[in-house]
Amino acid sequence: MTYKVKEIFYTLQGEGTHAGRPAVFCRFASCNLWTGREKDRARAICQFCDTDFVGTDGPGGGKFATADELADAVLSHWVADGGERMVVCTGGEPLLQLDKELVEAFHAREFYVAVETNGTILPPPGVDWLCVSPKAGAPLAVQGGDELKLVYPQRDLSPTEFESLEFPSLKLQPLDDDNRVANTAAAVKYCLDHPRWQLSLQTHKMLGIP
Ligand SMILES: C[S@@+](CC[C@H](N)C(=O)[O-])C[C@H]1O[C@@H](n2cnc3c(N)ncnc32)[C@H](O)[C@@H]1O
Numbered sequence: 001m002t003y004k005v006k007e008i009f010y011t012l013q014g015e016g017t018h019a020g021r022p023a024v025f026c027r028f029a030s031c032n033l034w035t036g037r038e039k040d041r042a043r044a045i046c047q048f049c050d051t052d053f054v055g056t057d058g059p060g061g062g063k064f065a066t067a068d069e070l071a072d073a074v075l076s077h078w079v080a081d082g083g084e085r086m087v088v089c090t091g092g093e094p095l096l097q098l099d100k101e102l103v104e105a106f107h108a109r110e111f112y113v114a115v116e117t118n119g120t121i122l123p124p125p126g127v128d129w130l131c132v133s134p135k136a137g138a139p140l141a142v143q144g145g146d147e148l149k150l151v152y153p154q155r156d157l158s159p160t161e162f163e164s165l166e167f168p169s170l171k172l173q174p175l176d177d178d179n180r181v182a183n184t185a186a187a188v189k190y191c192l193d194h195p196r197w198q199l200s201l202q203t204h205k206m207l208g209i210p
């Protein structure tokens with residue numbers, strides 16, 4: 001299996017439960033809910049994406065012929081001493097490509113393997129942290145995980161419908177668009193009114209880091 005990766009970079013996890021934790025991000029190319037091209041955005045299932053995941057031309061990106069090759073490339077970005085290594089597999093949609101072999105290759109290099117997914121594809125075994133971010137109009141295949149991180153608000157998607165699924169942590173992440181300030185206020189109010197939900201902010205954007 002050849003893995004197509006847009007970029008690999010070392011930064012702080014900006015979102016969710018692990019916010020603030022150093023991690024290598026492995027951003028896989030391609031998504032099943034949008035082509036990634038602006039001309040297709042208005043017709044896409046997921047229309048609010050904030051990410052360029054097209055191609056393999058980003059820093060550290062490329063085509064990797066084997067799981068070992070990609071895991072070695074990710075390891076080469078872990079430049080620090082001490083602490084548990086973490087890799088965040090994202091994209092694009094990482095579960096189009098992340099397989100058991102690659103999870104095992106990360107584990108062999110002592111990485112804690114976290115995944116950011118839209119929840120439409122089942123994960124391979126062995127993932128250590130599964131963060132599911134459902135999208136309106138996309139059938140949810142993954143009914144449980146470590147964290148459900150709902151971008152809010154989304155038309156036709158109420159947080160209530162996810163409360164019966166198997167997620168110990170429920171997060172609302174304000175939609176970053178032209179209404180970011182109002183969306184953030186609405187997410188704060190929703191959490192205050194429904195305390196099972198907690199706020200997730202995209203702290204890397206505030207910090208100006210990748
Ligand atoms: C770029 S996605 C890649 C992973 C996967 N395809 C997914 O959607 O979960 C990474 C995270 O950013 C979130 N996200 C994308 N665009 C956003 C936006 N405009 N505002 C807030 N969060 C956004 C997604 O919901 C997801 O939690």
Ligand SMILES: Nc1nc2[nH]cc(C(=O)O)c2c(=O)[nH]1
Nearest residue numbers: 012013014015090116204210
């Ligand atoms: N710092 C940082 N944290 C993140 N958490 C999830 C991200 C993503 O794009 O999946 C992301 C990202 O792009 N940067």
Ligand code: SF4
Nearest residue numbers: 031034046049092118
């Ligand atoms: S599912 Fe994720 S990667 Fe795909 S378009 Fe939506 S936010 Fe972007």
Ligand SMILES: [Mg+2]
Nearest residue numbers: 050051090210
């Ligand atoms: Mg991002």
